[in-house]
């Protein structure tokens with residue numbers, strides 16, 4: 266088995282990796298790092314979770330440090346394009362972590378926020394720029410960014426760029442970069458359009474393909490329960506009659522809702538506590554201790570309050586309300602199934618949350634199994650949406666699980682006979 270030293274990495278990078286607790290390179294790192302250090306272009310078929318960020322960040326950092334130049338205003342040397350703000354931030358942090366002893370300046374730019382700080386950062390000069398395509402193009406058009414000196418180009422999650430309609434922007438951006446660059450393209454899947462993009466932008470390239478190790482999310486038994494908003498309390502109390510829900514973390518969107526849910530549970534004789542930003546640090550610690558020790562079987566939390574909760578042995582995560590963004594969904598359910606154990610996550614979904622559910626399924630590339638053990642709740646969703654305007658419920662194509670694993674319609678969900686249990690797909694069941 267190779268080590269990071271065997272891969273030819275320099276001491277400042279090795280030191281950073283040791284500090285991070287990385288001892289062994291992942292398969293994509295083992296394959297990619299030597300060829301990238303040698304200056305080759307690369308097509309990487311790999312998903313997030315395989316260690317691909319380090320696989321490209323480490324060799325780029327090393328090659329940049331071998332040929333140091335002063336950071337020039339507006340002119341980055343390395344450009345990493347990625348489809349979402351969350352990924353951009355994550356990749357920026359990766360470069361920060363791995364390159365902490367090399368002293369390169371970096372910036373992360375994405376849309377949906379003011380451009381002022383991003384423009385200032387570019388003016389001050391950065392060597393490494395991580396960006397989403399739309400905002401990057403916008404700032405290029407305003408002449409705040411110039412890509413003439415880009416030596417390293419990474420196109421991350423190319424298939425998602427395609428899905429999200431960014432490919433045209435990407436092509437415009439790439440056309441502004443000189444041909445003598447090292448180019449890397451990563452994608453979890455290789456549809457025709459991504460392959461032709463790859464051929465258009467890569468020189469002679471090496472192809473590296475890795476299958477992801479099972480991630481935490483895949484070890485979690487995920488289920489959706491369609492339920493009318495007003496029935497969520499009843500459903501929660503009903504579910505918690507199951508004693509196998511020994512340590513259950515319930516998520517709500519608001520502090521107010523967290524309090525209310527904890528009260529309802531307490532009234533039903535279920536030991537529960539709420540944790541959120543309105544509580545003092547001491548009160549939060551007390552709630553957390555009660556949950557850890559088992560004095561409280563249920564902890565009701567908001568996303569922000571739950572950050573940093575590291576409690577072993579959480580048997581179930583319940584999304585009483587779905588989060589507005591898929592990243593939060595993944596963070597929430599990742600509280601269970603820690604350290605190689607399994608866990609379960611049940612999400613309540615009312616009529617207004619259906620679009621949130623779709624966003625989660627799209628982002629996590631899976632179709633979450635529908636649990637119809639409480640089938641009458643689905644009927645409530647449909648009746649409610651009919652009351653709210655009476656339009657036809659939108660038709661929906663079943664989501665493909667692009668990783669080829671898992672997927673909806675597991676045996677447990679009781680929705681056999683071809684029905685998905687989704688109220689928007691299966692009117693006869695719901696009506």
Ligand code: AMP
Pocket residue numbers: 286287288289290291294312313314315316317318319
């Ligand atoms: P990525 O696929 O780049 O999103 O990485 C997935 C996760 O694995 C990140 O949290 C990294 O910090 C972590 N990671 C990457 N490489 C290694 C490694 N060689 N050893 C341990 N953890 C790693």
